[in-house]
Structures are given as structure tokens and as C-alpha cells.
Amino acid sequence: MGIPNSLNGRLLLASVCLLPVFVAVSGTALDRAFVESQESAAEERLRTHIYLLLGAAEVFGSDLWLPDELQEPRFNQPSSGLYAQISDRNHRVQWQSNSAVSEELPAPLDIRLVAGREIFTEVDVAGKPAHSLSFDVSWDSETGEERTYRFQVINDQSALLAERKSYRGQLWRWLSTLTIILIVLQWLIQRWGLNPLGKLATDLKSMEQGKSLKLNDDYPDEIQPVTKNLNRVLEVERAQRDRYRNTLADLAHSLKTPLAVMRGNLESQQEHRIDSDNTDFQIMDDQLQRMDEIIRHQLQRAVAQHAGGLPGKGIPLLKVTERIANALTKVYQHKSVAIHLNIDDTLEFNGDEGDLMELLGNIMENACKYGDGKVNVSASRDELLTILVEDNGPGVPLDRRKTVLTRGARADTATTGQGIGLAVAVDILSSYNGGLTINKSEHLGGAEFKIEVP
Structure with a gap:
């Protein structure tokens, strides 16, 4: 031992x-x-x-x-x-x-x-x-x-x-009893003395769930330097995150106007072109379209994160998933997509609501797009929150499962899109120390996207 x-x-x-x-x-x-x-x-x-x-x-x-x-x-x-x-x-x-x-x-x-x-x-x-x-x-x-x-x-x-024998018997009986009493008292004193550390762990968990912004000051003198330094680090991290979002939003906004001018100029030249070969124009239009999608994505991400609440706030998983499912059912109405949810209403995502919307939105849209009309979404929590998104499509070949998670890669090149959705999902999960894996669905036979996040 x-x-x-x-x-x-x-x-x-x-x-x-x-x-x-x-x-x-x-x-x-x-x-x-x-x-x-x-x-x-x-x-x-x-x-x-x-x-x-x-x-x-x-x-x-x-x-x-x-x-x-x-x-x-x-x-x-x-x-x-x-x-x-x-x-x-x-x-x-x-x-x-x-x-x-x-x-x-x-x-x-x-x-x-x-x-x-x-x-x-x-x-x-x-x-x-x-x-x-x-x-x-x-x-x-x-x-x-x-x-x-x-x-x-x-x-x-x-x-x-x-x-002498009687004295020794009484002496060792009393000392043995005293030893047990002292050990119990020592244990109680230790629990009382170390209780602030348990309170610190509880307060940190409360911050992780978004219930508080910083640690309180009602700690013993020996622990207060730690709590003050933690609060200072958290304040610096929040300030850096806000600066990053603002910079990203400013950059995206500054690029929208030049892109619009370039697209307008390209369309004008295409209208006045005499020959019928528009291959070069199509290539340029595709690249401009891709840049526009990336910029829109980053703008939406910055706005969503800014409005989504505190990092670490407990977001009801079922409520967000239902909103996404209702929207996707309307978008893919022509495919008669049926989305079945198996999520307990007590499950929560400890993070940003915008991140959760974008994460599930990308993966569920991918299932609707490549599936054959059936999508199952289930969730459970043990040590990690596990979300499974399954479809009844052709699935993802084993040799393509790692490649498809990289930015710009798609399993089906015949379907429109820029192939950044799954890569964005991986980026979001990496910021939460989570992961995304692709398997074959045992229930529907298509692809199974497994999300794991603390």
C-alpha cells in the first residue's frame, strides 16, 4: 500500500x-x-x-x-x-x-x-x-x-x-483508549482544518458551471494568496478572450467590403465577356464563395460567443438540440428527414451556448445532408458528456475517417459545401479538451459521430 x-x-x-x-x-x-x-x-x-x-x-x-x-x-x-x-x-x-x-x-x-x-x-x-x-x-x-x-x-x-500488575493493566488500558480518542480528535481537527480546501474545490466547480465569476475572499490567510492569483489569472484570460473575439470580428468585418467589391467586379466582367468559356470566372467565384463562408462563420462565432453567456455555464443540452433539430427538419423538408432525440432533460453542456449550437449544428447538418432521412441523437454522462449523432446514409469509409475531420476535406465531393464544418467542430472540442470520433452506426447502419467533452 x-x-x-x-x-x-x-x-x-x-x-x-x-x-x-x-x-x-x-x-x-x-x-x-x-x-x-x-x-x-x-x-x-x-x-x-x-x-x-x-x-x-x-x-x-x-x-x-x-x-x-x-x-x-x-x-x-x-x-x-x-x-x-x-x-x-x-x-x-x-x-x-x-x-x-x-x-x-x-x-x-x-x-x-x-x-x-x-x-x-x-x-x-x-x-x-x-x-x-x-x-x-x-x-x-x-x-x-x-x-x-x-x-x-x-x-x-x-x-x-x-x-504493579494491576497498575500496568490500568495504565495500558487508559493509554490505549486515549490513543483512539486522540486519533479520532485528530481526524476531526484535520477535516475542520482542511475544510477550506474542499470549499475551494466547490467554488471552482461553481465557476466551471458558470454560477460565479470569481472566488470569494472568505478563505484563511494561507489560502488567500492562491485564490487571489487564480482570480487574477481568470480575469486576464477573460480579457484576452474578449480581445481575441473583438480582433476576429474586426478582421472579418474589414474583409467583407473588399470581398463584396471583388465579387461585384467579377460579375460585371463576366457579363461583358464575349466568349462563352467561363471556367476561370467559375474558379474565382468558388474561391470568393469559400472566403465569404469562412468570414461569415467567424463573424457568427464571435457574436455567438459574446452573447452566449459565461464560459463554463451549464447549458441545457435537450433544449439546444431541439432547436437545431426543428431548424434542420425545415431546411431538409424535401428529404423528409426524421430526427429522433434520446436526451435526458437534466443533461447540461458546461460551456458556451454558441459553441454548442455550432458544434451540434455542423454535425447534425452533416448527418441530414449525407443520411437517407433518419437521424438519431442520444446523450449520456459518466465522467464525460457523450453525444452520439447517427444517420442511415452510406457512412464514412474507414480510410477517410481521419481525413474528413481536417479543414476543407469532405467525404462526398459531389455535395456542395466548403468542407469546414467538421473541422470547426474539432476546433471547438479541442478548446474544451474534448474529442470527435467517427464510427459505423450499429442502429442505423450509417455514420456515427461520437462527441466526448468534460
Whole structure:
């Protein structure tokens, strides 16, 4: 599994990976601190017991004496878990508490006695772990002889270990619950923090559909530079598009008058020509006619785009197609053309209405012109808007399907026209990152023109 391709997914993955590690380290540190606290408390309790023994002990001559009943009750109870023993400088046991009667205590430490030294260790008593604290003390007897003893107190760790186990269970349960809660909170915080990006995507979609002209200013400070730059780019693009349309319209208007003069002059010369060979005049007339059609086309395109509304506006596809179908039915009334539409009334074309009129007009007119009286127009949307225009004509040969989409090329050279309609359709689609393909119709047997556009 790779890295998620979303900011929310990446942040959540980082939290899921790092937060448990942080919690585990924190839990280990807390556990260690608790264990050290237990050990210190155990050592302090043993030290208190040793001080009690020191207070109760007395030396008579060469003998060490302690009372039969000590102040701490556990010393008096057999197998109570709290034991005491005293050894001399030769590590021989001189005294044991009543609690050690039925237990075999570990032998005194084989370490030289040094008055005032403490030794805290862990030992085993009957196979159970226990804490041991030894304290070396020196006494002056009545005869003035110095005697050194090692007081050792041993305490069973069973209760301490049970307490430690209970603490660890609660600690890790709470930390696990806390980890889950923090991950959920992190996810909610991320969604809230990244919400402006979702709003930006929604606003861009609204602009694409023509519902707004620019992005709003109610974005966080970190995103506002992006939105301002996008608005600036869109304003520049709109201004450039307007300049392009105006220039194109001005150019077309400026060429109409010279063309009209040339056509009038050509017709005048043709009327006064004596011979009957008008081949040269016909060639010139055809070229002037083609230039005139191109200029009219560009003029209509510039005007339609200017009046068609905002780029990206949602245009009802069925409504526009019905208008074109009604017009073509009248134009090709002599062929009794029947145009069948299968388009859902919710489908929209996200673009310019003039572009849609020209695109469908050229392709549907092509189907009416070359078909045999039947034309089907259907549409659907998945990721792309797909429009199919089918006819029952002879179709387009496979080797001509790419050529016929180039400017000036026609599949049927016997039919009048300049062959720029399909090329114009391709130009329009390319401006929308769309495409046009020609296939054989499965339903009518003629040509099928497939339009795909975002």
C-alpha cells in the first residue's frame, strides 16, 4: 500500500503511525517511574523495620538480645512474609524472627561488615522474590569490646508485584483508549482544518458551471494568496478572450467590403465577356464563395460567443438540440428527414451556448445532408458528456475517417459545401479538451459521430 494521495489521508496516516509510538514511550516511562517509586518505598519500609530492631536490641556481655515479641506483629507471625535475622562478623546467624521459623532464609551476605553500610538487594524466599535490606552496626560491649553485627530485614514482594500488575493493566488500558480518542480528535481537527480546501474545490466547480465569476475572499490567510492569483489569472484570460473575439470580428468585418467589391467586379466582367468559356470566372467565384463562408462563420462565432453567456455555464443540452433539430427538419423538408432525440432533460453542456449550437449544428447538418432521412441523437454522462449523432446514409469509409475531420476535406465531393464544418467542430472540442470520433452506426447502419467533452 502506497502513501495516500490526499492531505487528509497523509496526516491521518502520520498520526496513526506516530501517536501509538509516542504513547508507548510515554507509557514505558510512566511504568518505569512507578516501579522506581515502589522500589524506593519498599527500601524505606525495610529501613524503618531495621530501626525498630536496633531500638529493641541489646548486648549483654558477648550475647545479643532481642525480646520474644517485637513491636511489628508480622515479625511474630510464622510465614508472614516479613522476616529478620542478625549475623556476626563471621556471617554466622545470631538471631532470627519468629516469622522465619518455618522458612529457610537466604544465608547472610558474604561481604565484610562495615559499620553504617546499607545493602539493598533482591533475594528468594521459598522460591518467591523478596526485597532485602542489610545494615551493618558496631556495638561497644560492657567489657569495652567492639562487636559488629549485620541486621537484615526481608519482605515478600507478592503484594508489591500484584499492585504493579494491576497498575500496568490500568495504565495500558487508559493509554490505549486515549490513543483512539486522540486519533479520532485528530481526524476531526484535520477535516475542520482542511475544510477550506474542499470549499475551494466547490467554488471552482461553481465557476466551471458558470454560477460565479470569481472566488470569494472568505478563505484563511494561507489560502488567500492562491485564490487571489487564480482570480487574477481568470480575469486576464477573460480579457484576452474578449480581445481575441473583438480582433476576429474586426478582421472579418474589414474583409467583407473588399470581398463584396471583388465579387461585384467579377460579375460585371463576366457579363461583358464575349466568349462563352467561363471556367476561370467559375474558379474565382468558388474561391470568393469559400472566403465569404469562412468570414461569415467567424463573424457568427464571435457574436455567438459574446452573447452566449459565461464560459463554463451549464447549458441545457435537450433544449439546444431541439432547436437545431426543428431548424434542420425545415431546411431538409424535401428529404423528409426524421430526427429522433434520446436526451435526458437534466443533461447540461458546461460551456458556451454558441459553441454548442455550432458544434451540434455542423454535425447534425452533416448527418441530414449525407443520411437517407433518419437521424438519431442520444446523450449520456459518466465522467464525460457523450453525444452520439447517427444517420442511415452510406457512412464514412474507414480510410477517410481521419481525413474528413481536417479543414476543407469532405467525404462526398459531389455535395456542395466548403468542407469546414467538421473541422470547426474539432476546433471547438479541442478548446474544451474534448474529442470527435467517427464510427459505423450499429442502429442505423450509417455514420456515427461520437462527441466526448468534460
